[in-house]
Amino acid sequence: MARIIAGISSSHVPAIGAAIDNGKTQEPYWQRVFAGFEKSKEWMAKAKPDVAIGIYNDHASAFSVEMIPTFALGCAAEFPPADEGWGPRPVPVVKGHPELAAHIAQSVILDEFDLTIVNKMEVDHGLTVPLNLVFGSPKEWPCPVIPLAVNVVQYPPPTGHRCFMLGKAIRKAVESFPQDLRVVVFGTGGMSHQISGPRAGLINSKFDKAFLDNLTKNPKKLTRISHLEFMREAGAEGIEMVMWLVMRGAIDDDAEEVYRFYTVPASNTAVGHIILENRQRRAVKRTVTRKTRRKAPAKARRAAARVKTPVRRSK
Amino acid sequence: MAVDQHDYDDIPGTFVFDAERSRRGYHLNMFCMSLMKEENRSAFKANEAAYLDKFPLTAEQREAVLKRDYNRMLELGGNIYFTAKLGATDGHSFQHMAAVMTSSTQEDYAKMMLAGGRPIEGNRSKSGTDKRAKSKRKSKSKARSKAGSKRG
Numbered sequence: 001m002a003r004i005i006a007g008i009s010s011s012h013v014p015a016i017g018a019a020i021d022n023g024k025t026q027e028p029y030w031q032r033v034f035a036g037f038e039k040s041k042e043w044m045a046k047a048k049p050d051v052a053i054g055i056y057n058d059h060a061s062a063f064s065v066e067m068i069p070t071f072a073l074g075c076a077a078e079f080p081p082a083d084e085g086w087g088p089r090p091v092p093v094v095k096g097h098p099e100l101a102a103h104i105a106q107s108v109i110l111d112e113f114d115l116t117i118v119n120k121m122e123v124d125h126g127l128t129v130p131l132n133l134v135f136g137s138p139k140e141w142p143c144p145v146i147p148l149a150v151n152v153v154q155y156p157p158p159t160g161h162r163c164f165m166l167g168k169a170i171r172k173a174v175e176s177f178p179q180d181l182r183v184v185v186f187g188t189g190g191m192s193h194q195i196s197g198p199r200a201g202l203i204n205s206k207f208d209k210a211f212l213d214n215l216t217k218n219p220k221k222l223t224r225i226s227h228l229e230f231m232r233e234a235g236a237e238g239i240e241m242v243m244w245l246v247m248r249g250a251i252d253d254d255a256e257e258v259y260r261f262y263t264v265p266a267s268n269t270a271v272g273h274i275i276l277e278n279r280q281r282r283a284v285k286r287t288v289t290r291k292t293r294r295k296a297p298a299k300a301r302r303a304a305a306r307v308k309t310p311v312r313r314s315k
Numbered sequence: 316m317a318v319d320q321h322d323y324d325d326i327p328g329t330f331v332f333d334a335e336r337s338r339r340g341y342h343l344n345m346f347c348m349s350l351m352k353e354e355n356r357s358a359f360k361a362n363e364a365a366y367l368d369k370f371p372l373t374a375e376q377r378e379a380v381l382k383r384d385y386n387r388m389l390e391l392g393g394n395i396y397f398t399a400k401l402g403a404t405d406g407h408s409f410q411h412m413a414a415v416m417t418s419s420t421q422e423d424y425a426k427m428m429l430a431g432g433r434p435i436e437g438n439r440s441k442s443g444t445d446k447r448a449k450s451k452r453k454s455k456s457k458a459r460s461k462a463g464s465k466r467g
Contacts, residue, residue: 199417
């Protein structure tokens with residue numbers, strides 16, 4: 001049986017891709033950004049997922065205004081990098097997982113999420129920049145990636161709650177796939193940024209940090225953020241963060257935060273990144289006991305209390 | 316012509332690319348999209364006016380393109396990911412466009428970003444009455460109680 005082992009979120013700033021492609025990663029400005037992903041690369045090298053599902057948005061590359069699908073699932077065998085105006089990024093072709101993708105499409109549509117199925121699609125920086133950040137720049141991506149493009153370009157994008165529920169439906173689909181696969185889900189985009197109009201340059205670190213906190217501890221609260229609040233507080237383009245909620249819905253409610261990084265700015269954007277690991281059958285085995293050991297289940301705690309009680313009485 | 320009023324119209328300095336703007340800006344955005352191809356970029360650069368004749372733009376949209384008035388393009392239905400292709404055709408970085416849209420110099424804009432970006436304080440609302448959404452109820456009740464104490 002396939003299962004989801006972890007969720008990863010990361011901004012997908014195009015300038016990060018340009019810095020990689022133009023060999024600028026060692027410049028102090030960019031070093032600050034890339035240093036924050038060193039631990040993630042180590043984590044990823046240990047986690048070794050068999051498949052990744054990449055929740056991202058297209059930026060007028062594969063989809064113009066001719067067609068604007070709300071959720072478009074890439075079911076093809078491969079997805080070439082798009083020419084975004086400077087020639088395609090020099091990154092590997094993204095290899096899909098058509099069998100799992102077809103299974104997800106079927107399961108999720110019967111779960112009442114009316115996906116668009118895409119059998120031919122180029123992918124832009126929205127998907128490939130996060131892959132670079134956690135996989136580096138290999139000749140081939142280390143695992144197949146199923147792209148799920150979400151419309152966040154034309155208002156309204158799907159609500160955060162809808163995204164969260166889609167994540168749950170994706171999880172159900174993955175868990176009913178007969179092959180034994182370890183799957184990670186990427187939520188990309190954000191964090192706060194506005195790149196359009198006279199308010200361009202907006203950053204709201206307080207909002208972003210609260211979002212990261214709640215992403216771990218209280219994701220349901222995030223599903224209640226209205227589009228108005230996203231745009232007002234995190235910028236017109238900050239609304240991309242609804243895509244992180246697809247990832248969050250796909251993993252355990254009590255998933256453990258194993259890593260977080262936040263920095264301002266990368267070009268026009270606040271960069272946020274988080275890794276949330278499911279606790280059952282962990283993605284990466286622990287070598288050191290963590291301080292924050294999980295609370296025992298309520299039933300076990302009550303049983304322990306019952307045992308202690310008579311001892312106290314005898315004193 | 317009746318145009319719907321939206322809650323997000325209150326966000327300052329922001330043109331939300333909604334269904335109405337998308338409808339009005341369809342040809343403007345498709346013009347920008349055409350600049351993804353090198354031969355179209357060359358044709359546009361050689362004769363901007365003649366190239367624009369191929370697209371049924373409104374007079375205002377056409378003028379905004381020729382003047383590179385990026386805010387006006389957004390207002391008239393352009394979307395930033397599309398208009399960015401026009402900026403790229405001109406050989407400008409995104410920060411150049413951001414500086415134009417924010418009536419700033421590229422240098423000042425870049426400095427603002429390095430210093431943490433445009434602050435949210437003072438940039439939430441046109442009407443100025445809207446506090447952070449979460450504390451809305453609280454601030455309203457505070458305002459009411461203040462008003463009450465004044466009367467008392």
